[in-house]
Amino acid sequence: MFVRSSSRFFLKRAPVFPLLAVLGCASGQPHVQAGAAPAEARPMKQTADLSALKAELVARHGEAQRARIERGVDQVAVLWRAEDGDLAAFVREYFIADEKQLEATLARLETAFEQLDGHLNEISRELRRPTDLDLGPLLPVDPLLAAYDPGAHTTEDLFQAKVGFVALLNFPLTTLAERMEKGPGYTRRQWAEARLTGRFSRRVPAEVRQASTRATADADLYIAEYNIWMHHLVDEQGRRPFPKGMRLISHWNLRDELKSRYADPEGVAKQRMIIKVMERIVTQTIPAAVIDNPWVDWNPFTNEVKAAPAGELESDAPQRPVVLDGKREDDVRYTKLLAQFHAARREDPYVPVAPTAIARSFELGRELPEARVKALLEQVLTSPLVPQVAKLIEQRLGRKLEPQDLWYAGFRANAKLPEAELDKLTRQRYPTAEAFAKDLPRILQGLGFSKEKAAFLSEHIRVDSSRGAGHAMPSLRRGDFPRLRTRVGPSGMDYKGYNIAVHELGHNVEQVFSLYEVDHTLLAGVPNNAFTEALAFVFQARDLELLGQAKPDAARERERVLNDFWQTWEIAGVALVDIAVWHWMYEHPDATPAQLREAVVRIAQETWDRYYAPVLGGQGTPLLGIYSHMISYPLYLTDYPLGHLIAFQIEEHLHKAGKLGAEFERMASQGALTPDVWMTNATGAPVSAEPLLRATEAALLGR
Structure with missing residues (x-):
């Protein structure tokens, strides 16, 4: 359950190319590996006399423009390279002193970037469609298309076209400290200006961005296909605690299945088994043969793997070779994580104000210091x-707490409702993703939106069946539609999928409002992912009310x-x-x-x-x-x-x-x-x- 964007760190409403919308400091963060930054990461050594250039512009445009001139010239000079040409000539031609022209330029850039971001996002979404959605077996080319970032070159293209430099020359590039101190008094236009220039706070080569996209897409696909067939988990007595056909993705569905077992008289044993499965995944002691394989049985406590008896096989299970050597999964999980790290580290030299992924995550992405x-x-x-x-939970459970109680769900309204009953209800109501989409107006009215507003929101949200656990994908231009993705099985949407769908709906409703109802599309979105998660939690907490169960x-x-x-x-x-x-x-x-x-x-x-x-x-x-x-x-x-x-x-x-x-x-x-x-x-x-x-x-x- 998360917001998916093609941006590097999933900055909410960021452009599809990973441009940062903010600028901050990285004090207290680890240093990047010693060594000089690549030549293209270093600004050209200025031969022009910037002081003389500034004085010339002040003489031409007046003393009232001095602060803007001095700041703008410095902002351009930091990222200008020798191959960009004559800095002084550029500054003389493109500095804007007239207020009406300045306002018109802001509006023009805002319109252009909404279209640019929006259409690139649509292309990226379409390229990822086979890997994101449950459309059947993947073709060999599908992961390659998902790893392609159509916006990888856009930032550099805008710098080479001098568009980025026009923004930096004429509008202020603020620091996080400035925004935290002065932000409460900003006008809406000042906020829009800050977000405009923040797009051009760094200049990262396209190949570095593309490497990040490849690493993320590869890891995402690995996770999306990491399923456990629960009926094939056996204990030492050969018992099968879970029903046929239950295929759970790690970690989302495993965790939610664990939560659902507090109303089950035999739930503790099932929870302990799930905990052991989780531990084996983390330690990579899980046998490779049992991952997304319904043809073998596995005892996660002893780690023994056997061929599943014919009578226990799912009728619609995909055929897989039966491997019984019990060899553990190679360190794939950590190979994928290292690939993400190395891709992020390639970007470090190009962001001196936040020279690590950690700094960019907190100072630039969240705008909250670590x-x-x-x-x-x-x-x-x-x-x-x-x-x-914890003592209250112990009293309710009548036993000492155990590790699985990290996910204790007894405070939730569904704690006393058997999961099977909830599954039956949601599967009947939502046999397909389309059925959930048709019910959106009723759901939204049930959440307190007017009939007219519920209709407006429903018209602007599309629902798809997800290959993975589920996510919300925003639209980045008015006229496009955010996507709600959740898992819908052959027999319909189970309660886990429904619960996720209501959460993702919260994301989508926020995405519609924060795009269509902002006065500046440069401000589209919310401060960071935590805020869109918070708004989604508000919806998710009411999922049973919407089913008439609480x-x-x-x-x-x-x-x-x-x-x-x-x-x-x-x-x-x-x-x-x-x-x-x-x-x-x-x-x-x-x-x-x-x-x-x-x-x-x-x-x-x-x-x-x-x-x-x-x-x-x-x-x-x-x-x-x-x-x-x-x-x-x-x-x-x-x-x-x-x-x-x-x-x-x-x-x-x-x-x-x-x-x-x-x-x-x-x-x-x-x-x-x-x-x-x-x-x-x-x-x-x-x-x-x-x-x-x-x-x-x-x-x-x-x-």
């Missing part, structure tokens, strides 16, 4: 409320708060593992896949032992390394705990306002401001963990 984000996560992880909530009341509200707290606690540690792994890779840039595997396992174990073992036991489990995002969507995982914190603040405001539809629209229509400015406008306070902690304490007292 230290502040980690402090928010640790505030939740070390909260004294954790053992109190009604809001005070008791359920307390349960919702406790569920939000436990989910945030769970994913906060996963995010810290993801961050720590990237720091380790920068500290060990020549590591082998085997060495990276050992490091990930160790980091996951140490994080577990510090924050989770005192509550859940399971000393030394590598469970926190199971999340697939770590492999295919680098440094994305932090957006989930941030998203939970932001979602809680939004929910708190919605409960006071009492108008989900109208307030959701108002919030999403602000555009891509900085996080604290957006949140203050939306709810009256900056991003914080305090609302969730306060509400959790109150929920414990009121239970």
Whole structure:
């Protein structure tokens, strides 16, 4: 469940080519490997006298233009190269002093970039269509098409065409510190100018961008096809706890299946089996033969592999050679992660203000410093409320907590509803993706949108059956449509697929509002992925209400708060593992896949032992390394705990306002401001963990 964009770090509403919409500093981040930057990464040594050039322009245009001239010339000079020609001649010709012409230029660039971004995004989406959607077996050429980035050359083309330099010469390129300090007082035009120039804050060669696209597409396909056939998991007595036909993708469906078993009398045994499967995936001790293979049986506890008896085979299972040697999967998982790292590292020399993927993720992508984000996560992880909530869970379960209770789902409204009943309901209602699409107007009205607004949104969203777990793909121009993707099996959409679909619908509705209702399309989107995740969580929390299976009341509200707290606690540690792994890779840039595997396992174990073992036991489990995002969507995982914190603040405001539809629209229509400015406008306070902690304490007292 995530937002998919072709951009390098999935920056929300970023152009398909990985241009950054912001500029910041990278203090406290690891240094790139020693050595001079490539020649093309270094600006040309200026032979022109920039001081004289600035003085000449001031004399021509007046003293009132001095600050703009000095800043603009410096911004151009940083990225100008010898092959770009005569800098002084360019500056003399393209500096704009007239305010009306300046405003017209901003509007012209805004219109042009909406079309450029939008159509490149559509091309990229179409090239990825066979790998993203459940359209049958892949052709050998399909992964190659998915790895092609049609916008890889666009940034450099715009610099060579001098368009990027026109923007840098005439509009301010702000730092993160400037936006954090002055952003609350910016006009909408000032925000649009900041996002325009942010597109041209760096100049990365096309081949470097293309390498990133290839690495991401390759890892994404690996994850999309990483399925476990659950009926073929056997215990030491030869029992098969799971039904025929259950094919679960790692990690999303494995985790959700585990969650669903709290209402099952035999659920603990099934959960323990899933945990063992997860641990084997992380440690790469899983036999290669059992991955997406319904022709073999596997005991994950002993790691024994056998041919499946004929009577236990699924009738529609794809034929695969039966391999019984039990050889573990090669370190493919970590080979894919290293490929992502090496692709990102090639970009490092071209972004001196943020010379690591970690810095770009926090300072440029989230516009929140890493230290502040980690402090928010640790505030939740070390909260004294954790053992109190854990004690409540123990009382409900009637046993000591175990590692699987990291995903305890008993606070959710569906905790007491058998998964099989929910599956039956959703499969009947949604036999196809088209059926879900036809029901969108009713769903949206059920969420509080007017009939007219629900119709408008439904007309602007397309629903597809996903090859992977599911995702939301935005449109980047008005006239195109965002895509909602979720898994729909041959017998229809099960509850897991429905739950994901409602989450992705939250993304899509935000995407429609934040494109069609912003006053400047340069501001289309939200501050970062955590915000779009937060808005999607708001929808997802109401999935059972939309099925007619739950009604809001005070008791359920307390349960919702406790569920939000436990989910945030769970994913906060996963995010810290993801961050720590990237720091380790920068500290060990020549590591082998085997060495990276050992490091990930160790980091996951140490994080577990510090924050989770005192509550859940399971000393030394590598469970926190199971999340697939770590492999295919680098440094994305932090957006989930941030998203939970932001979602809680939004929910708190919605409960006071009492108008989900109208307030959701108002919030999403602000555009891509900085996080604290957006949140203050939306709810009256900056991003914080305090609302969730306060509400959790109150929920414990009121239970």
